[in-house]
Amino acid sequence: MTRILAFAGSLRKDSWNKKLLQEALRLAPESIQFTLLDLKDHPLPLYDADFEAEHGMPENAIELRRLMTEHQGLLIASPEYNGGMTGVLKNTLDWMSRKHGDQRGLDPFMHKPAAVVxxxxxxxxxxxxxxxxxxxxxxxxxxxLPDGVSVTHCETAFDAEGHLQGKDQKSLQRVVQALGGVALKMGQKAEG
Ligand SMILES: Cc1cc2nc3c(=O)[nH]c(=O)nc-3n(C[C@H](O)[C@H](O)[C@H](O)COP(=O)(O)O)c2cc1C
Known part of the structure; x- marks a missing residue:
């Protein structure tokens, strides 16, 4: 089993990007075990070095780093605000990149296969x-990974069951297959 951590950079209940991850899970081969997080369940304060110096790393950031370390790959669904990623996603990754205990800041991410949709x-x-x-x-x-998918006009791209059709579905399936395949190979290499 290859373990992939997945989360979307949206807190919204009806987020399209969360739907996209649900669809990725449905399309993934059985050899991939996904852990799908909702960042709303892992709230973090806005990163503030003074807060960090006084209080240390928030429990939720420690937990996210632990999860990242335990998984062989990362799948992120990244909503677009004003031509870039959301503040929620950036803030989460900023907290996750901080040094904690004996671990260097980037240890949980280093050489980990990732895909963004x-x-x-x-x-x-x-x-x-x-x-x-x-x-x-x-x-x-x-x-x-170079593989990705950006679903345009998403209000019409998902059907009533939340499934994608045609080209979008194929592209998303390719992304999860590629990510799972690379994560598996890299895991085997690390073990061997
Ligand atoms: C502040 C703000 C800026 C946005 N800017 C863009 C943008 O640059 N490009 C775009 O395609 N959509 C933009 N949108 C629309 C989002 O794509 C839309 O709200 C989408 O549903 C957000 O993703 P979610 O459904 O996963 O929460 C923006 C929305 C907000 C609130």
Missing amino acids: SASPGPYGGARSVQSAVLLLNRLGCLV
């Missing part, structure tokens, strides 16, 4: 947000 009501599907998230994940040390 997006959905938006707009004509570009959040593709610019994907670009910004890819840059950040590369900076954190992840190996970001």
Whole structure:
């Protein structure tokens, strides 16, 4: 089993990007075990170095780092706000990148396969947000796959069951298959 951690950069209950991750889970091969997080269940204060110096790392950030360490890959659905990733996603990754205990800040991310997908009501599907998230994940040390999907006009792209159709479905399936495959190979290499 390859374990993949997945979360969306949206707190919204009816988030399209959360739906996209649900669909990714449905389309994934059985060899992948997903842990799907809702960042609303892991609230974090806005990163503030003074807060960190006084209180240390918040429990939720420690928990997210632990989960990241325990998984072999990362799948992020990145909504687009004003041409980039959301503040929620950036803030979460900023907290997760901080040094904690004996671990260096970037240890949980280093050489971990990752993929970024997006959905938006707009004509570009959040593709610019994907670009910004890819840059950040590369900076954190992840190996970001070239495969991705940005679902355009998402209000009409999902059917009543929340399933994608045609090209979008195929692209998303390719992303999860590629991510699972790379994570598995890298895990085997690390063990061998
Ligand atoms: C502050 C703000 C800025 C936005 N900017 C963009 C944008 O640049 N491009 C885009 O495609 N959608 C933009 N949107 C629309 C979002 O894509 C839309 O709200 C989407 O549903 C957010 O993702 P979610 O459904 O996963 O929460 C923006 C929305 C907000 C609230």
